[in-house]
Amino acid sequence: MKIYLLNPPFVENFVRCGRWQGAAARSGGLDYPKWLAYATGLLEKEHLVKLVDAPASKLHTVDIINDVKQFQPDLVVVETNFSSLGNDIGVTQKIKEACGATTVMVGPPVARFPDKILGNDGLDILALYEYDFTLLDVARAVEQNLPLKDIHGVSYKENGQIIHNPIRDYTTSEDLDRIPFVSSVYKRHLNIKNYYLSQTLYPEVQIFTGRGCPFHCTFCSWPENLMGRKYRSRTADNIVDEFEYICRNLPEVKEIFIEDDTFTVNKSLVLDVCRKIKERKLDITWSCNARATLDYSTLQEMKSAGCRLLIVGYESGNDEILKTIRKGVDTRQMRAFTKDAKKAKLMVHGDFIIGLPGETGETAEQTLRFIRELKPNILQVAVATPIPGTKFYDWAKANGYLLVDNLEESIDQRGYQKCILSYPDFTKVDIEHYVNRALKEYYLSPSFVPVALSNILRRHGLHELKIMLMSAKVFLEYLGAEKRQAVRDA
Numbered sequence: 001m002k003i004y005l006l007n008p009p010f011v012e013n014f015v016r017c018g019r020w021q022g023a024a025a026r027s028g029g030l031d032y033p034k035w036l037a038y039a040t041g042l043l044e045k046e047h048l049v050k051l052v053d054a055p056a057s058k059l060h061t062v063d064i065i066n067d068v069k070q071f072q073p074d075l076v077v078v079e080t081n082f083s084s085l086g087n088d089i090g091v092t093q094k095i096k097e098a099c100g101a102t103t104v105m106v107g108p109p110v111a112r113f114p115d116k117i118l119g120n121d122g123l124d125i126l127a128l129y130e131y132d133f134t135l136l137d138v139a140r141a142v143e144q145n146l147p148l149k150d151i152h153g154v155s156y157k158e159n160g161q162i163i164h165n166p167i168r169d170y171t172t173s174e175d176l177d178r179i180p181f182v183s184s185v186y187k188r189h190l191n192i193k194n195y196y197l198s199q200t201l202y203p204e205v206q207i208f209t210g211r212g213c214p215f216h217c218t219f220c221s222w223p224e225n226l227m228g229r230k231y232r233s234r235t236a237d238n239i240v241d242e243f244e245y246i247c248r249n250l251p252e253v254k255e256i257f258i259e260d261d262t263f264t265v266n267k268s269l270v271l272d273v274c275r276k277i278k279e280r281k282l283d284i285t286w287s288c289n290a291r292a293t294l295d296y297s298t299l300q301e302m303k304s305a306g307c308r309l310l311i312v313g314y315e316s317g318n319d320e321i322l323k324t325i326r327k328g329v330d331t332r333q334m335r336a337f338t339k340d341a342k343k344a345k346l347m348v349h350g351d352f353i354i355g356l357p358g359e360t361g362e363t364a365e366q367t368l369r370f371i372r373e374l375k376p377n378i379l380q381v382a383v384a385t386p387i388p389g390t391k392f393y394d395w396a397k398a399n400g401y402l403l404v405d406n407l408e409e410s411i412d413q414r415g416y417q418k419c420i421l422s423y424p425d426f427t428k429v430d431i432e433h434y435v436n437r438a439l440k441e442y443y444l445s446p447s448f449v450p451v452a453l454s455n456i457l458r459r460h461g462l463h464e465l466k467i468m469l470m471s472a473k474v475f476l477e478y479l480g481a482e483k484r485q486a487v488r489d490a
Helices: 034-043 060-069 082-099 116-117 134-143 173-178 182-189 222-227 235-249 267-279 296-304 319-324 331-344 363-375 391-398 428-443 448-456 461-489
Strands: 002-007 047-052 075-079 102-106 126-127 154-158 159-165 204-207 255-258 286-290 307-315 347-355 377-384
Touching: 002 034, 002 347, 034 047, 034 075, 034 134, 034 182, 034 391, 047 182, 060 082, 060 222, 075 134, 082 102, 102 134, 116 126, 116 154, 126 134, 126 267, 182 235, 235 267, 267 296, 286 319, 286 448, 296 331, 307 331, 331 347, 331 363, 347 363, 347 428, 377 428, 448 461
Parallel strands: 002 047, 002 075, 075 102, 102 126, 204 255, 255 286, 286 307, 307 347, 347 377
Antiparallel strands: 126 154, 154 159
């Protein structure tokens, strides 16, 4: 059977599989279609599969329709996100009209709006939450013309009625070891030079070593809409086997990025991975997401095993806000961790959010001072966006703080994130002002010069400079567009 997996066309450099609702990055870059790629690896064991990433390949809907007609799939899988949902439904409908294949939609919104999505013609099946093993069952059913009633984790239409099957159990650690290396899928189906992150060396690959997050941040979408709260991990041997595969088969790759919500939640696994990397004498560079709770000894071990950078969700410089969002880490811990990370000679990518519950002008100023104090090597500041399924969304909606209750209106025509929140004492304008101010004050200030120089003077200095210049170009273009828009609005 032929299966066509699609990250559909939308605005340029649009990222559907990020933790936020979907947007283009102000520093440029483009994520791999990671979830679709993992599903591709599983489906390839039994079927002829084609994975197409339209944003990365700069394909338009007409290109996709022509490609589908040529491939003639029996099953089409289309990924969506909250901010691109209407567009993605429309693309799926056109594909259905073009080839008549059974259509499946996947991604965070399908868990929240199954009836709304299936109410559209051309949409046959939804695979909810983690969907790779679910798609394997759906493909077998479609191929053998079997009913869907026994497949957990799907909603579908039958005789004009929408049917919701029981939710599928999340994958186990044993399941994760069974999935083919996603890096091998990238090699077969994608051009890795199309992808880069502002914080990683170029070219890079993105992998998962585990799924799920045991923490309870009120704003985070993935645990609620995709992977759940229980952390499950691959074995250390399986993880390092993939590292070795990348070294041998993708020698052009300069860095491996571990995309787990929090790879460092299992300290013993981290140390085991580090030990095995050194035992096999792998010359690799890797980075990961991390919580600001790691001890210095573990940070040292990670550095000695090739770790280059940690992406850390600081979120705010105000402890009351951190308590409100259930971050589970305070500013004292964050300061100590950052000091230890720098002592271990690890780079720190600091993530912050403006507009979380309790935000005021005073707390935003605190966050800006905190950023200047920590001096992360790379800074990211986001507009707080309430995503359906999160406690933040429920709270904002209940209190009337949402300006629009449709995340398709949370990005502008270029795909950049817009604010859809406004508080009585801290408005939409205030939130956007502080986000842009934080980025401009950090990156355009003379105080960033020594930070930039320290980045460049590291082991991978030329590659650090290359990715810095790539991101800076896009960021300055973004600022220029913002300035022109402000003039037009005035």
